[in-house]
Amino acid sequence: MKRKKRRFSNPLALAVLALLYERPMHPYEMAATMKERGKHESIKLNYGSLYSVVEALVREGLISPKETVRQGRRPERTVYKLTEAGKVEFLGWLRELLREPVKEYTRFAAGLSFLAALPPEEAAALLEERARRLEGDVENMRATLGGLMERGLPRLFLIESEHELVLKEAELRWVRDISREIRGGALEGMQQWRAFHSGTGGGRRGAGP
Numbered sequence: 001m002k003r004k005k006r007r008f009s010n011p012l013a014l015a016v017l018a019l020l021y022e023r024p025m026h027p028y029e030m031a032a033t034m035k036e037r038g039k040h041e042s043i044k045l046n047y048g049s050l051y052s053v054v055e056a057l058v059r060e061g062l063i064s065p066k067e068t069v070r071q072g073r074r075p076e077r078t079v080y081k082l083t084e085a086g087k088v089e090f091l092g093w094l095r096e097l098l099r100e101p102v103k104e105y106t107r108f109a110a111g112l113s114f115l116a117a118l119p120p121e122e123a124a125a126l127l128e129e130r131a132r133r134l135e136g137d138v139e140n141m142r143a144t145l146g147g148l149m150e151r152g153l154p155r156l157f158l159i160e161s162e163h164e165l166v167l168k169e170a171e172l173r174w175v176r177d178i179s180r181e182i183r184g185g186a187l188e189g190m191q192q193w194r195a196f197h198s199g200t201g202g203g204r205r206g207a208g209p
Helices: 011-022 027-036 047-059 084-099 107-112 120-150 155-184 190-198
Strands: 063-069 077-082
Touching (some): 011 047, 011 084
């Protein structure tokens, strides 16, 4: 089945539609709700981008102003609601994201594809440094996730953070294993790799052996 071309691909737009699917909100409340639920850990959030996304969604007819409210001496705030078109767009987009695996072009994968351009010892050292940083990331994520659950936030609303943690833990295990194999000379292809950097493996073909 051919994937439908979406009008938006920004995850922050998805978050706005999702929040307004629950109830009408003004942008400040949207940001506060995302932070309260830890959504800013998986979706990049800043107020400038949030207001730009809200304006774009209004132009596309996916959300619309509902009312303007004022609390005390605070400035007036516009409350937005989801339109019927916005509801259709949100649910269709969400189903697509959950159903269809998409190739992700990560910076790490790009670096790994040219790993052999570096001497084995340097490559192992860099991977070991990455592992140390991943250890810190995993520790912080576990603490954040645990804190949110202790505050009573149901696991359902933390599922994307749990997914990210599992991926980080898997990457950490893999990076440790590969760096150990490089250090121990057990990684298949090590002989060609060392020959390449010792000058006995012939001319350079691209960026590696």
